[in-house]
Amino acid sequence: MHALIAKLHLKLILSVFAATIALASLLYTSNLVRHLQERERTSVTIWASAIEQVALAAAQNPHEDDFRLIAESLNPDDPMTPRHRAALSWAIRLPMGDHIDFIFDVISKYSPDVPAAIVAEDGTPIRWQYLGVPEEGDLTDEDSMKIAQHIAEMDQKFEPIVIEVRQDSLTTALNQTVHYGESSVIRDLRIYPYLQLAFVALFIGFAYLGFSYARRSEQSNLWVGMARETAHQLGTPISSLMGWVEVMRTNSNTDQELLNEVDNDLRRLELITHRFNDIGSHPRLESQNLAPVIDATASYIRKRFPSRGMSLEVEVSTDLASPINAELFEWVVENLLKNAMDAIESGQGHIQITSGSDRNRVFIDIADNGKGIDRRDWSSIFKPGFSTKTRGWGLGLSLAKRIVEDYHGGSLTLVQSSIGKGSTFRISLPKS
Numbered sequence: 001m002h003a004l005i006a007k008l009h010l011k012l013i014l015s016v017f018a019a020t021i022a023l024a025s026l027l028y029t030s031n032l033v034r035h036l037q038e039r040e041r042t043s044v045t046i047w048a049s050a051i052e053q054v055a056l057a058a059a060q061n062p063h064e065d066d067f068r069l070i071a072e073s074l075n076p077d078d079p080m081t082p083r084h085r086a087a088l089s090w091a092i093r094l095p096m097g098d099h100i101d102f103i104f105d106v107i108s109k110y111s112p113d114v115p116a117a118i119v120a121e122d123g124t125p126i127r128w129q130y131l132g133v134p135e136e137g138d139l140t141d142e143d144s145m146k147i148a149q150h151i152a153e154m155d156q157k158f159e160p161i162v163i164e165v166r167q168d169s170l171t172t173a174l175n176q177t178v179h180y181g182e183s184s185v186i187r188d189l190r191i192y193p194y195l196q197l198a199f200v201a202l203f204i205g206f207a208y209l210g211f212s213y214a215r216r217s218e219q220s221n222l223w224v225g226m227a228r229e230t231a232h233q234l235g236t237p238i239s240s241l242m243g244w245v246e247v248m249r250t251n252s253n254t255d256q257e258l259l260n261e262v263d264n265d266l267r268r269l270e271l272i273t274h275r276f277n278d279i280g281s282h283p284r285l286e287s288q289n290l291a292p293v294i295d296a297t298a299s300y301i302r303k304r305f306p307s308r309g310m311s312l313e314v315e316v317s318t319d320l321a322s323p324i325n326a327e328l329f330e331w332v333v334e335n336l337l338k339n340a341m342d343a344i345e346s347g348q349g350h351i352q353i354t355s356g357s358d359r360n361r362v363f364i365d366i367a368d369n370g371k372g373i374d375r376r377d378w379s380s381i382f383k384p385g386f387s388t389k390t391r392g393w394g395l396g397l398s399l400a401k402r403i404v405e406d407y408h409g410g411s412l413t414l415v416q417s418s419i420g421k422g423s424t425f426r427i428s429l430p431k432s
Contacts, residue, residue, distance in 0.1 A: 018204075022197050029193045036186055037158075043112040044180045045161050067091055116180040117151055118163075126176065154181040234273045242266055274327050283325040283407050287432040290364065291316045293326050294353060297333045301341065310341070310349035317355050322362050322429040324408055332400045332412070336366045336425050339396060343370025343423065362429050365415065369422040378414055404429070 071088045074081045117128035129135055131150045133143045161178040245263050248254045298314050305312075333353075340351045349369065356363040373381060384398040397412075404412040410429040417423035 022193075025193045025196065029189060033186055033189050036189070037182070040112060040114050040180070040183055040186070041158070041161070044114055044116055044178055045163075047112055047116075049163060112183070113185070114180050114183045115150065115154065116178060117147060117154075119151070119177050119179065121175055150181070151179045154179045157181060230273075230276045234269065234276070238266060238269050238273060242270075271327065283328055285323040285325055285408065287321055287323045288326065289318065290320045290322060290324070290329075290355070290362065290429075291318045293324070293329055294333055294364070297330045297337065298353065301334065301337045305341070310344060310351070312337070312351045312353075314353045315355070316353060316364070317357075320355050320357060320362050321432040322408075322410075323432055324429065328403045328407060332403050332427065333364075333366070335396045335400045336427075340366060340368035340370060340423075343368055343372070345371055357431060360431055361410075362431050364427040364429075365424055366427075367422060367424040372419040372421055373414065373417040373423055374419060375417075378417070381414060382412070 067088045071085045074084055113130070115130040117131060118126045120126050125139070125144070125147050127135075128147055131147055133139070133146055139147070158180060161180070163176045163178060242263075245259060245266060248259055249256070294316050295314055298312055302312055337351065341349070344351075351366070351368045354365045354367070356365070382397050382401045384395060401412045404410045404427055408429055410427060413426050413428070415424045415426045
């Protein structure tokens with residue numbers, strides 16, 4: 001019992017530890033994503049502003065006519081006039097030149113890896129990237145609709161950036177908006193912790209299944225080894241005692257009635273030896289009627305009822321048949337009946353065995369009106385070491401479940417139980 005509680009506490013601690021790791025991973029990733037979003041917003045702002053500045057710089061010089069008038073007003077006889085006119089001609093061409101094309105190429109090549117679109121005041125897209133629409137050439141109606149859809153989706157996540165475009169201090173400013181979304185890096189970062197947790201969970205799950213299988217195999221080998229060793233150890237003294245009983249029968253002074261009781265107990269010990277021997281090997285199953293097996297076990301239990309009032313009623317159909325090993329099946333029923341008898345603490349105890357069947361299965365229900373089992377313990381009652389009894393070993397139900405499931409291909413379940421009202425266990429077996 002203490003080992004089971006310690007195991008449950010260990011599972012709880014590991015679960016809390018795993019949840020803490022998962023939460024820390026999610027918080028760290030969320031904080032990282034937030035910082036990256038801030039940097040991307042700054043990058044998009046710089047990118048959009050740079051494009052607008054290059055566009056302004058590449059536009060026609062607004063003072064071109066003034067430069068021409070100055071050039072025409074120069075004195076042609078002045079020897080410096082040719083140099084002044086050359087300088088004015090150069091100023092007229094500003095800022096047109098290869099350096100502007102170079103800057104524009106750098107901006108285009110090293111633009112942030114973010115889906116974005118720059119839209120004019122009238123709603124016309126001026127420039128866009130990573131929207132699944134060709135970034136050069138005329139827009140089709142379908143492309144325009146696609147860009148508008150992307151812009152609407154991006155605006156739901158991020159507020160657009162407003163950029164003011166002004167030729168000079170005398171011209172009216174034009175407001176353009178930059179709409180942007182999440183980069184592929186941020187999208188991957190959002191998914192990464194969940195993928196990480198999923199892979200960790202799969203690893204833990206497969207590891208748990210592997211360890212559980214190994215543990216069950218180890219328990220199975222332990223059950224088999226203990227059973228066969230017990231059968232071997234009991235066999236020799238039982239055979240010797242049976243020989244001494246036969247010797248005592250030849251003595252006329254021996255109390256024959258007492259000798260018969262001793263002989264019955266020896267037969268019982270021999271049956272227990274056969275049971276352990278069957279557990280230690282693969283038992284042979286034979287299709288037979290369940291009613292006689294259950295009746296024989298019920299009769300044995302009735303003789304061992306305590307002095308207080310207690311009844312055992314058997315209502316099993318006589319045509320109920322299943323492939324079973326009679327000795328092991330009797331052991332299962334006997335364990336369940338003993339548990340039911342122990343659960344009845346006071347008053348008029350009543351145990352009832354009923355049966356039923358469907359298309360492929362037969363059912364044996366064993367119900368009592370004992371103290372019942374707490375709902376929180378339902379999942380633990382079949383685990384080795386768990387017992388609600390003060391001096392119990394917690395092996396009876398575990399052994400019974402193993403016999404029913406591993407050797408008979410059936411199931412043993414707790415169907416119903418209420419504190420102070422009793423419990424009902426169900427044995428389900430394949431129909432013959």
